[in-house]
Amino acid sequence: MLASLLKQVPLFSDDDVEAFLPLWKKRFTVNRGDFLIREGQTEQHLYFVESGALRLYLPSAHEEICVGFAYPNTLITAFPSLVTQTPSQYCIQALRRSELVAITKPDFDQIQEKRPVFGKFWRMELEKALVGKIEREVDLQLPDPAQRLERLLRRSPHIFQLVPKKYIASYLRMTPETLSRIM
Amino acid sequence: MLASLLKQVPLFSDDDVEAFLPLWKKRFTVNRGDFLIREGQTEQHLYFVESGALRLYLPSAHEEICVGFAYPNTLITAFPSLVTQTPSQYCIQALRRSELVAITKPDFDQIQEKRPVFGKFWRMELEKALVGKIEREVDLQLPDPAQRLERLLRRSPHIFQLVPKKYIASYLRMTPETLSRIM
DNA sequence: GCCGTTCCTTGATTGAAATCAAGATTTACA
DNA sequence: TGTAAATCTTGATTTCAATCAAGGAACGGC
Numbered sequence: 314m315l316a317s318l319l320k321q322v323p324l325f326s327d328d329d330v331e332a333f334l335p336l337w338k339k340r341f342t343v344n345r346g347d348f349l350i351r352e353g354q355t356e357q358h359l360y361f362v363e364s365g366a367l368r369l370y371l372p373s374a375h376e377e378i379c380v381g382f383a384y385p386n387t388l389i390t391a392f393p394s395l396v397t398q399t400p401s402q403y404c405i406q407a408l409r410r411s412e413l414v415a416i417t418k419p420d421f422d423q424i425q426e427k428r429p430v431f432g433k434f435w436r437m438e439l440e441k442a443l444v445g446k447i448e449r450e451v452d453l454q455l456p457d458p459a460q461r462l463e464r465l466l467r468r469s470p471h472i473f474q475l476v477p478k479k480y481i482a483s484y485l486r487m488t489p490e491t492l493s494r495i496m
Numbered sequence: 497m498l499a500s501l502l503k504q505v506p507l508f509s510d511d512d513v514e515a516f517l518p519l520w521k522k523r524f525t526v527n528r529g530d531f532l533i534r535e536g537q538t539e540q541h542l543y544f545v546e547s548g549a550l551r552l553y554l555p556s557a558h559e560e561i562c563v564g565f566a567y568p569n570t571l572i573t574a575f576p577s578l579v580t581q582t583p584s585q586y587c588i589q590a591l592r593r594s595e596l597v598a599i600t601k602p603d604f605d606q607i608q609e610k611r612p613v614f615g616k617f618w619r620m621e622l623e624k625a626l627v628g629k630i631e632r633e634v635d636l637q638l639p640d641p642a643q644r645l646e647r648l649l650r651r652s653p654h655i656f657q658l659v660p661k662k663y664i665a666s667y668l669r670m671t672p673e674t675l676s677r678i679m
Numbered sequence: 680g681c682c683g684t685t686c687c688t689t690g691a692t693t694g695a696a697a698t699c700a701a702g703a704t705t706t707a708c709a
Numbered sequence: 710t711g712t713a714a715a716t717c718t719t720g721a722t723t724t725c726a727a728t729c730a731a732g733g734a735a736c737g738g739c
Contacts, residue, residue, distance in 0.1 A: 345737080371634055378637045380630065393627045409737095432615050439622040444576045446629035447563065451554055453636040454561045454669050456697085458726075477686065486637050491726060493688050528707080639727085641696075660716065671697060676718055 314363050315414060318386060324434055333431070336424060337361065339415040349389075349405040349413070356394035356401055358415035362387050365411020366475045370483070372404055379483040384475050388438075389413075408476060458487045459495050498544050498597060501569060507613055507620075516614070519607060520544065522598040532572075532588040532596070539577035539584055541598035545570050548594020549658045553666075555587050562666040567658050571621075572596075591659060641670045642678050 315337060319330045339358065343349060343365075350356055352372055362383045369381040369389065380403070383389035394401035395418060425432040452464045462485060466473070472481065482492040498520060502513045522541065526532060526548075533539055535555055545566045552564040552572065563586070566572035577584035578601060608615040635647045645668060649656070655664065665675040 376639070378634055380633050380637075393630055396623045396627060429612055429615070432612070432619060436615060436619045436622065439619065439626060440579045443622060443626050443629065444579060446626065446633065447576055449633060450563050450629065450636065451561055453633065454563075456559070456669075479686065486639075488727060489687070490689085490728080494726095662716065672717070673698085673719085674696060677696095 314386075315361050322434065324430055324437075326430075329428060329430055332428065333424060336416045336420040337414045338420075339417075341413045341415060343367075343407040343411050343413070345407055345409050347407050349407070350391050350394075350401055351404050352402060353400050354394075355398055356391040357417055359388060359390045359395065359418070359421055360413045360415045362389060363412040363414060365413075366408040367405055367411055368408055368476065368480050369403055369405050370480075371402055377483060379480050382472055382476055382480075382484070384472070408480070453486055458485070458491055461485045461487070462492065462495055497546050497569075505617065507617055509613075512611060512613055515611065516607060519603040520597045520599045521603075522600075524596045524598060526550075526590040526594050526596070528590055528592050530590050532590070533574050533577075533584055534587050535585060536583045537577075538581055539574040540600055542571060542573045542578065542601070542604055543596045543598045545572060546595040546597060548596075549591040550588055550594055551591055551659065551663050552586055552588050553663075554585055560666060562663050565655055565659055565663075565667070567655070591663070636669060641668070641674055644668045644670070645675065645678055 316330070316334055319325060319333060320327075325333075341349065341360070349360065349367065360383075362385050364385055367383045367389060368379055369383070369391070371378040371380060381389075383405075389405060391401040391403045391405060393399075394403070398418075421435075425435060448468070452461055455461050455464070465481070465485060478492055478496075479489040482489045485492065499513070499517055502508060502516060503510075508516075524532065524543070532543065532550065543566075545568050547568055550566045550572060551562055552566070552574070554561040554563060564572070566588075572588060574584040574586045574588060576582075577586070581601075604618075608618060631651075635644055638644050638647070648664070648668060661675055661679075662672040665672045668675065
């Protein structure tokens, strides 16, 4: 699963992949509704989703703000907490029974020091993530709900099969009622 | 200016700084209203602002969407275009007479290959930028304009001195009239 | 497969920000 | 410094998504 994906990264030699895979030591199985991390905890892992679906959100006072989803073959973590090693503001909750493997921050940092190719790989992943967030910033600025929906449908049509619409509505900055009316 | 900032980065030795500085070869002076890059051009540079103020925005059909500002001692570039080397969707326009220095993408890539410390430095900058964008994503989701304003005032009070309010309004996803009423 | 819970849809009403408009103030620059 | 352009403020009106409400569908767990 993770192995076959890594083997497709041109950057990596077979040896690189073999050094990397054993670091994904921990296995997590979470049921629908369970939390991978809750607000206040400090993130220790980078997760790779093998099956299931999860949401990443900010559990603020009145309203939850959904900032992302994860599904098979994607990475997920409470990124600001992982990077700064301070308590997370965000939660990660399973939307259905999900299986994940994880690497710890120290292990991940270490292999980047030891093998420069992993530093480069992570840099490229960060660049992709940042480009994605810049596009997302534009999406969120669009005043018309239908336009916001259209851009998500174009970019990530699959999440509509994986995630309850009410969370997608939150992600799109609208109520479930509004989403229902424009879909 | 740039030199004194780099000398404060603990990661860098004096030798690193001396290898880096000469790569910032190009000097740009732009007047109010001038463009550093326009839609359709492919970004070649990473810029460092020495003086002035600029805005980064998407010039879409009816409405311009402002996605960022730059002011002295900050970096700016049309990031997605720089990374992917495809034509930019975004423009960078000077809001007043501004002076910048720039490094080209090839020079920047090369020093990261040659000196691993620059790879690490850039990785850390990307992580900071990504954390910032995640916070910004939450800001933009807040339904109440006053809350969005409050978070910007807390995070970047200085931009209110540097940037015309109408652009700040756009950045905050509200009209200038609404911003005026709640300030 | 059944039952209970969660989720989705549709309708009626409300409310808050956008729009439209005009005047006041500030800024750029010749 | 003077003048035109740009920006900001304030008021009146409109519009569209949020809210409130309830019935129906889908899903998960036993």
